[in-house]
Amino acid sequence: MRKYLVGRILQIIFTLLIFQTLLFVILDAQPGDITMQFLANPKVSAEAREQIRANLGLDKPPLERYVQWLKNFITGNLGTSFEHWPRSVMDIILERAPRTLVLFLTAQLIAFAVGFSLGKLLAWWRGTVFEYGLTLIGVVMFTIFTPWFGLMMIWLFGYRLKWLPVGKFLDPLLWRTSSVDANYVFGRLMLTALIYTVFVLVVFFSTRKLSASWRRVAMWTSMGAFGGAAVLVWALSDIGVLAGDMLKHMVLPLLVYTVVNFAGTMLVMRNTMLETMREDYVMAARAKGLPERVVRDRHAARNAFLPVFTALIISIPFAISGGIITETIFSWPGMGLTLLSAVQNEDIPMAMGALSFIGVLALLAHLVADVAYSFLDPRIRYQ
Amino acid sequence: MADAMTIQRTPVAEPLWRIRLRLAGKSFANSWQLFRENPIGLIGLGIIVLFGLLSLAHPILMATVWDARTYDPIIGYDAAILSHPSPPSARHLLGTDPIGRDVLSQLMYSARWEFGLGLLAATVSVVLSTTVGAVAAYFGGLVDTIFMRIADVMTMLPFIAILVVLSALFDFQLIHLALVYGILVGFGGQTIVIKSQALTIKVKPYIDAARVAGGGDWHIIFTHMFPNLMPLAFLYMMITVTGAVFIEAALSFFGLLNIRMSWGIMINTAQASGYLLAGPGYLHLMIPAGLAITLFCSAFYLVGRALDEVVNPRLRRR
Numbered sequence: 001m002r003k004y005l006v007g008r009i010l011q012i013i014f015t016l017l018i019f020q021t022l023l024f025v026i027l028d029a030q031p032g033d034i035t036m037q038f039l040a041n042p043k044v045s046a047e048a049r050e051q052i053r054a055n056l057g058l059d060k061p062p063l064e065r066y067v068q069w070l071k072n073f074i075t076g077n078l079g080t081s082f083e084h085w086p087r088s089v090m091d092i093i094l095e096r097a098p099r100t101l102v103l104f105l106t107a108q109l110i111a112f113a114v115g116f117s118l119g120k121l122l123a124w125w126r127g128t129v130f131e132y133g134l135t136l137i138g139v140v141m142f143t144i145f146t147p148w149f150g151l152m153m154i155w156l157f158g159y160r161l162k163w164l165p166v167g168k169f170l171d172p173l174l175w176r177t178s179s180v181d182a183n184y185v186f187g188r189l190m191l192t193a194l195i196y197t198v199f200v201l202v203v204f205f206s207t208r209k210l211s212a213s214w215r216r217v218a219m220w221t222s223m224g225a226f227g228g229a230a231v232l233v234w235a236l237s238d239i240g241v242l243a244g245d246m247l248k249h250m251v252l253p254l255l256v257y258t259v260v261n262f263a264g265t266m267l268v269m270r271n272t273m274l275e276t277m278r279e280d281y282v283m284a285a286r287a288k289g290l291p292e293r294v295v296r297d298r299h300a301a302r303n304a305f306l307p308v309f310t311a312l313i314i315s316i317p318f319a320i321s322g323g324i325i326t327e328t329i330f331s332w333p334g335m336g337l338t339l340l341s342a343v344q345n346e347d348i349p350m351a352m353g354a355l356s357f358i359g360v361l362a363l364l365a366h367l368v369a370d371v372a373y374s375f376l377d378p379r380i381r382y383q
Numbered sequence: 384m385a386d387a388m389t390i391q392r393t394p395v396a397e398p399l400w401r402i403r404l405r406l407a408g409k410s411f412a413n414s415w416q417l418f419r420e421n422p423i424g425l426i427g428l429g430i431i432v433l434f435g436l437l438s439l440a441h442p443i444l445m446a447t448v449w450d451a452r453t454y455d456p457i458i459g460y461d462a463a464i465l466s467h468p469s470p471p472s473a474r475h476l477l478g479t480d481p482i483g484r485d486v487l488s489q490l491m492y493s494a495r496w497e498f499g500l501g502l503l504a505a506t507v508s509v510v511l512s513t514t515v516g517a518v519a520a521y522f523g524g525l526v527d528t529i530f531m532r533i534a535d536v537m538t539m540l541p542f543i544a545i546l547v548v549l550s551a552l553f554d555f556q557l558i559h560l561a562l563v564y565g566i567l568v569g570f571g572g573q574t575i576v577i578k579s580q581a582l583t584i585k586v587k588p589y590i591d592a593a594r595v596a597g598g599g600d601w602h603i604i605f606t607h608m609f610p611n612l613m614p615l616a617f618l619y620m621m622i623t624v625t626g627a628v629f630i631e632a633a634l635s636f637f638g639l640l641n642i643r644m645s646w647g648i649m650i651n652t653a654q655a656s657g658y659l660l661a662g663p664g665y666l667h668l669m670i671p672a673g674l675a676i677t678l679f680c681s682a683f684y685l686v687g688r689a690l691d692e693v694v695n696p697r698l699r700r701r
Contacts, residue, residue: 015536022545030552132422139423139688143625143680147636148650148673151659155669159660166660267688275697314538314572321543325633339544340637343551351548358544366539 001374008370012363017070019359023352024069033058073356079349083342089353092338095183097357099169100334102190103250104323104361107257112312115262119269119308120301123277135267142263146322150256150329157252164252167331171245178242185242192230199226253330260326261319268311272304279303306377313369317362324358335361414614417693424689430682434675438494445488454485456492457643461485468658471667478667480649481656490671493645497679500561500631501624507565508573508623509616515570516577517608520585521600530574537571546630550639557631557642564627573619577612584611614694621687625680632676646672646679 035052038044053059057068072078078089118134125131158166165171170182203222207215234240276282277300285299324336331337335354342350418424445451453461460483461467461475467483469475477486519527542564549555549563584590585608593603634640635647638655642648653659653668692698 011532011535012539015539018536019540026549026552135423135688136426136685139684140677140681143629143677143684145629145632145646145650145673145676145680147633148669148676151650151654151669152673155660271691271698278697317539317541318543321541324543324547328637336544339547343547343639344637346551351551355544355548358541362541363539 004374005371008367012367016360016363019363020070020073020356021066023355023359024066027348027352028062028065078353078356081342081347081350081353083345083347083350089349092350093335093353093357096334096338097361098186098190099332100323100327100336100361102193103253103257103327103332103334104320107254107261108312108316108319110254111258111261112265114258115265116269116301116305116308118262119266120273120296120304122266122270123273123300124296126274135270138263138266141259142267144260146256146260146325147329149260150252150326153252153256154329165249167249167252167329169246169249169331169333170242171249174245175242178239180239180242182246185239185246188239189243189246192234196226196230249332253326253332256329257323257326260322261315264315265308265312269304269308272307273300276300276303306373309369309373309376313366313373316365316369320358320362320365414693418689421689421692423685424692427682427685427689430678431686434494434679434682435498437491438498441488441491441495444491449485449488454488456484456489459484459488468665468668470664477671480652480668481658482652486649486667486671489644489649490646490675493649493672494675494679496557496642496645497628497631500557501628501683503558503561504565504568504627505620505623507562508569509620511566511569512573512577512619513609513612513616515574517581517604517612519574520578520581521604521608527578530570531578533570534572534574537567538575540567540571542567543630543633546634547637547639550634555634555640557640557645560631560634560640561627564630565623568623568626573623576619577615580615581608581612584608614690618687618690618694621683621690624683625687628676628683629680646676 033053034056035049035058038049038052050059057065060068076090078093080086080088081092084092118138122131122134154166157164175182200223203219207218210218234243279300281303282295282300285295290299323334324339326332327334327336328340335357339351339354339358341347342354445454451459453459453463461469461479462483463474464479464483467479468481469479471478475485475487477490480486480489515530519530545567546560546563550560553559590603590607593607598607631640631645632647632650635642635645636651638648638651640647649672650669653665653672658665658668
C-alpha cells in the first residue's frame with residue numbers, strides 16, 4: 001500500500017506542476033503586459049513603463065519568469081490583490097478558504113449519504129413508477145441550471161416565505177455591536193464540528209464489539225447527548241446568537257449545494273447496485289432465508305459501495321467548480337465568489353491565486369479520497 | 384492503409400455497401416427495441432425533438448408571422464406596449480423583457496445556438512476520445528502511458544474555474560467555448576472509458592482475422608475498432624452536450640462570454656435589471672429560460688442514461 005500511496009502523491013505533485021504551467025501559459029499568452037494600463041496616461045512616460053517592467057521582472061525571458069512563477073507559488077507568494085489593496089492574496093485565501101471548505105465538506109457528506117440510500121432503493125424497486133419518477137427528478141436535479149435554481153430558492157425561502165436570509169455570510173445589524181469578529185466565531189464553530197466528528201468516530205469504533213441492536217442504541221444516544229451538550233454550551237455563551245445567525249445564512253447555500261450533488265451519487269449507485277444484485281452471493285443470502293432488508297443493505301449495497309466511492313472521487317473537481325456558482329448566487333464569501341469577483345474586476349493576481357487554490361483543493365480532496373479508498377479496498381490494502 | 388484498400392475482395396452477389404447498410408439497419412433496429420423499453424429515454428428524446436421543432440420554427444415565424452422590428456430576439460422593440468417588461472399576452476406569449484424584446488422569440492432563437500454549441504463540443508470531444516482511446520488500446524506501451532497520464536491530469540482539473548478565468552482573460556465566443564470544452568473533455572475521463580472498451584475489442588477474433596488478412600494497423604483501428612466503439616462514443620456525446628450547454632449558460636449568466644443572446648444571458652438580463660425579487664408578475668423573465676436550460680440538459684442526459692442500458696449488457700434486464 002505504501003508503494004501505491006507514494007505513486008499517487010508523486011502523480012498529484014506532477015499534476016500540480018502541470019496545472020501551474022497551464023496557469024502561467026494562460027497568463028503569458030495575454031497580449032501586452034501590465035504597463036499597457038498606463039499607455040494612455042501622459043504622466044507615465046515610456047522610460048517609467050520600462051522601469052515598471054524591470055521592477056516586476058517582465059523584461060526577463062519566459063523560461064526565467066516561469067521558474068520565478070513556480071518558486072513564488074511554492075513559497076506562497078501569490079502577489080498583492082488589486083481589489084483588496086494592500087492585502088496580499090495569500091492573506092485573503094487564508095481567510096476565505098475555511099468557509100468554502102466547510103460548505104463543500106458538509107454538502108458532500110450529506111449528498112453522499114442521501115444519494116447512497118436513495119440509489120439503493122432505486123435499484124431494488126426497478127421498473128416501478130417510483131423508480132422512473134425518482135430517476136427523472138434525480139436527472140433534473142443533477143442537470144438543473146444551478147444559478148437559476150439558487151435564485152428561485154432565494155425567491156421562495158428568502159422573499160416569499162421570509163424564513164431564511166437571502167444571502168451573504170452574516171447580518172451586519174446584529175454584528176455591529178458585537179465585540180468579536182466573524183472569523184473568531186466561525187473558527188469556534190468549526191472546532192465544535194471537528195470535536196463532534198472525532199467523538200462520533202471514537203464511539204463508532206469503540207462499540208464495534210457490541211451486538212447490532214445495542215450498538216445502534218449506543219450510537220444514537222451518545223450522538224444525541226453530545227450534540228445536545230454542544231448546542232447547550234453554544235446557547236449559553238454570549239456569542240450563541242451570532243453563531244446562530246451564521247448558521248442561518250448557511251442553510252440555503254448548503255441546501256442548493258446538496259440538492260445539486262446528491263443525484264450524481266444516486267444515479268451511479270443505482271447502476272452499481274443493479275450489477276451486484278445479480279451476483280451469486282445475493283441469491284445465496286436470499287436462499288438462506290434472510291429478510292429482504294438485510295439482503296439489500298448488508299449484501300447487495302455493501303458491495304456496491306466501492307465503485308460508488310470511486311465515482312465520488314472522480315466527481316470532486318466538478319463539485320468544487322460547481323461551488324463557485326453556488327457561492328456567487330448566495331454571496332457566500334468563499335473562494336468561488338472571490339474568484340468570480342476578481343475575474344469581473346480584472347484583479348489578475350487574486351484570480352490566479354483563487355484558481356491556484358481551487359486547483360490545489362481539488363487535487364488534495366482527490367488525494368484524501370484516494371487514501372480512504374485504499375483503506376476501504378482490500379485488493380489495494382493487501383498488495 | 385493504402386495496401387489494405389487494394390486487396391482483391393471475393394466477389395459476392397450483392398455489393399458490399401448494401402450488406403453493410405443492411406447489417407447497420409438490423410443492429411439499429413435491435414438497439415431501438417432495447418431503447419424503447421425504457422420510458423426515461425423516450426421522455427428525453429421527446430424533449431429534444433420539441434426543442435428541435437422550436438429552433439426550426441423560429442426562422443419560419445420570423446419570415447411569416449412575426450414582424451422583424453418587433454420580434455427580433457436581439458434588436459427588437461415593441462413600441463405598441465407602454466411599459467416593459469410586460470406580462471404574457473396574446474401579442475407576446477411569454478411577455479417581453481426589460482428592454483422590450485419578445486421572450487418567446489429569444490427562447491426559440493437561443494435553442495438553435497445551444498444545439499450548435501452542444502453538437503460541436505460533443506463531436507470534437509468524441510472524435511478526440513475515440514481516436515486517442517483506440518490508438519492507446521491498440522498500440523499500448525509508451526503511447527498508452529502518455530495519453531492515460533494526460534487523461535488522469537485532465538480528470539483532476541476544475542473545469543468551470545479554468546473556463547471562468549479563460550473567458551475573462553480572452554475574448555470568448557460560442558465556437559471557442561465549444562472547442563475548448565470539447566478538447567478538455569476529449570482528452571479527459573472519456574478517453575479512459577473508451578480505451579477500456581477498446582481493450583476488450585482488441586482481443587476479439589475478428590481483429591486477428593483482419594490482421595491475418597493483411598490489414599495494416601490504421602486500417603484495423605479505423606474500420607474494425609471504430610464502428611464497435613461508436614455506441615459508447617454516442618453515449619458520451621449526449622453527456623458532453625449536457626456539460627457544454629450547462630457551462631455556456633453559467634458563463635453567460637455571469638456575463639463572461641462574448642455572445643449576443645442565449646438562455647444564460649436572458650436570466651442575466653432579468654437579474655441585472657433587478658426583476659428577480661420583483662414579485663409574481665415578473666416571473667416570466669426567469670422561469671422560461673431557466674426551465675429551458677434545465678430541460679435541455681436533462682433531456683440529453685436522460686437519453687445518455689437510456690443508451691447506457693442499451694450499450695452496457697450488465698444493466699439490461701434480460
